[in-house]
Amino acid sequence: xxxxxxxIGLAFVALSLYGCATRKPFSKSEFITLETTGYCKCQKxxxxxxxxxxxxxxxxxxxxxxxxxxxxxxxGTKAKPGRTxxxxxxxxxxxxxxxxxxxxxxxxxxxxxxIKGGKIDLFFRTHQQALEWGRKTLTVExxx
Ligand SMILES: [Zn+2]
Numbered sequence: 273x274x275x276x277x278x279x280i281g282l283a284f285v286a287l288s289l290y291g292c293a294t295r296k297p298f299s300k301s302e303f304i305t306l307e308t309t310g311y312c313k314c315q316k317x318x319x320x321x322x323x324x325x326x327x328x329x330x331x332x333x334x335x336x337x338x339x340x341x342x343x344x345x346x347x348g349t350k351a352k353p354g355r356t357x358x359x360x361x362x363x364x365x366x367x368x369x370x371x372x373x374x375x376x377x378x379x380x381x382x383x384x385x386x387i388k389g390g391k392i393d394l395f396f397r398t399h400q401q402a403l404e405w406g407r408k409t410l411t412v413e414x415x416x
Contacts, residue, residue: 302414304390308372310405311358311384311393313343313351317402319385333385345382356395358382363389364414371413375405 311317320340321331328340343351346358347366357370357378364370368380375394387393392412396402 299415302416303411304414305409306412307391308375308405308408308410308412309391309393310396310402312396312399312402314399317399318342347381349381351382351395353395353397353401355379356381358384358387358393358395360388360391364392365416369415373410373412374408 315321315331318340319331319333320328320342323329323337328342330336330338330340345351345356346361349356354376355378357372357380359368359380359382361380361383364380366380369377370380370392371377372392372394378394380392382393382395384393394402394405396405
């Protein structure tokens with residue numbers, strides 16, 4: 273009987289050690305050089321127009337003609353200046369955090385037709401601010 277108990281005890285210890293070793297590692301930062309541009313919620317940046325009923329609709333792409341909610345991201349959140357980033361979600365899934373020099377910490381919440389691979393688009397309050405950001409190649413801290 274005593275042997276059985278100690279065997280169970282050993283198995284328990286082994287299991288908890290195993291559990292520890294397979295624990296998910298803490299998320300780590302990576303530094304990646306990305307091409308950054310700016311955008312806002314305007315028609316020019318987000319590819320929408322008004323239809324005959326003055327409703328905002330997609331101007332082109334697979335959803336052309338369908339109603340569009342202005343200022344809503346592809347992940348369904350409200351786009352926020354200083355937070356919302358559009359990225360290629362095959363590379364950087366929704367929820368990926370990024371620290372962009374000159375912009376601050378943001379979160380991938382949106383997508384864009386021209387935003388592929390090592391390109392990201394930063395959301396700004398006004399079109400003017402987006403234009404002023406221009407196009408910058410920066411080393412970005414990425415936390416997945
Ligand atoms: Zn714009």
